[in-house]
Amino acid sequence: MTIPLLSPFPGKPSVAFDAVDTWVFDLDNTLYPAHHDLWFQIDARMKGYISELLGIPPDDAFRIQKEYYRRYGTSLRGLMIEHGVEPDAFLAHVHDVDLSGLDASPRLAAAIEALPGAKIVYTNGSERHARNVLEKLGIDAHFAAVHDIVAAEFHPKPTEEAYLRFLRAHGVDPTHSAMFEDLARNLEVPHRLGMVTVLVVPPDETIAARESWEFEGREDAYVDHITEDLAGFLETVARQAPPPVSEPG
Template sequence: MIDLSHVSTWVFDMDDTLYPREQGLMQLVQARINAYVVEAVGLDPVAARLLQRQFLDEHGTTLAGLMANYTIDPAHFLHDVHDVPMDSLEPAPRLVEQLMRLPGRRFVFTNGARDYADRVLDRLGVTACFDGVFTIEDADLTPKPAPSTFRHFIERYGFDPHRAAFFEDTPRNLEPAKALGMTTVLIGDGHGKPLGDHIDHIAPDLLDFLTDLTFKDAAA
């Protein structure tokens, strides 16, 4: 039995966490990012993809890597790569039910752009479930897993990380959360990346995990 009765703040990554990876939205974004790198850096698609993976490993996002190594317009990048259709996303009324029964406040903490996050949450039908949405613009373009971005996020909403749970599909993004005292839940298989003892729980699917939680002794 998983005991999260101490949790009064619930924090969720968005992409491949609030919806199943199989719905394929991030594949569309990935294709746009790759095309952007091809154009901006002048590489062929294979080399651009390798560079992008390097940037993800070293900087947390492709944007951060591009900004550190090239002269680009961040606003143009964010608009361009997130300009994808939402048709593959399925509205999630059952997820709404489970989110709304969580005791306390609920937040989205994403490396995605503001407009894109608004579109995703609207398509899923979960916008009203959250007390706040923290995007890459709110982080001054410094992505997870930067500890400073986690501190900024916590300060923005004023919660005790020791009474918070963080749900995320990228294992290394859970490391600073755990260091700050959050309970960490990996959603999915970690994309083949190394796992570690900074992960408290692993769940193949967010909806199933939330459905199995009970809150009779939960914090108010």
Template sequence: MDPALSHIRNWIFDLDNTLYPVSANLFAMIDARIGQYVQNLLGLDAAEAHKVQKGYFHAHGTTLAGLMAEHGTDPHHYLADVHDVDMSVLEVNETLVAALARLPGRKLVFTNGDAPYATRVLDRLGLGATFEAIHDVHATGYRPKPDPLAYRGLCDAYGLDPAHSLFVEDMARNLEPAKAIGMTTVWIDNGSEQAPDTERGFIDYTVNDLGAWLHSILETSE
């Protein structure tokens, strides 16, 4: 293990656009279903629904959180609907599968989606048996990333010491709360979100290819 990361005991990974490439475009399908859900629920046209969807996302962390707060939306109904997408676009990345298998310590998924969806994605990626647990939006009490309480709840649920934990995310804004409690942070710079130009102090590592990076830190001592 790279000496700079020898203290890491807990490896925490976001799911969407982190454990699979953004080029798979899976989240675009989900995003379209979210837009349709908002249209149907609120009786809006596509343009107005898009504004509401993105407004809730930025104000509440997820569109779901906004819909729950403003309209009392049933999260189980919403998540089952928006995650009903074709996963044939996902492929096994053997490099990533092998790298994750070699990582010492505990491995968890921390997602703003739900566990049934995450399980389907992981199975499709050949990672179904890789992770100890999936900490999903239900487990956060519907206070999704980047709400600081979601990160505290994750650590409390699994007895994780943030100082010995590393968190990998494609959305830079979701790394700031992790860094604030002492986690090592890794930003997947794959085009799904740009890190802020003004402040990047909460990002410890910026990588383009997760599998290659994991192999590189594991091979330093070989």
């Protein structure tokens, strides 16, 4: 197999994509390279929002932001539970970011288009943010739907309830789908439900760019594939996909 991957387990048999007819992609740091500053902008706007909301210094706000992120799946979920925050205002504020540094990716667009079956974005962010990013990348036409945190009724990944809501909402059979994510912990439930799991990591990533716990799980059995090159990975998967079955004339 020539799929450009980093095996989490030396000698582990590669999990095939033959049965996959639905391709599910996280958005931030997955469909666009993590070296872009979009997530850093979002992160900074969250910190500022929490600092102003709670009347605390930015450093204290950042600590609370990350504590809620780890404990509840998103900082927003923690703010809703702990402080009764209204989610629409929060989402509008934190996703008001500058996309000018994000370039279209014709290669990624072609690779996604070539995959057999439906493609869906599943994000803990907002649909508006997702649509803006997909349009900027030039890949929006290839996705059948965006499942955001509002559609999830604010139940975020990585909870099982969140994934079950997603599967029901879009009629997805997990045993015929694949999940692409930049956080290993968000792949544990999909793997248990029967999805093929792919962890997308940037080349030469350093721990300084993330919280240390975000690296946890990368060598666990629920990660089927790891790739540093999403477009290249998808190109190879598409080449290896079985040809579509022609309907009788």
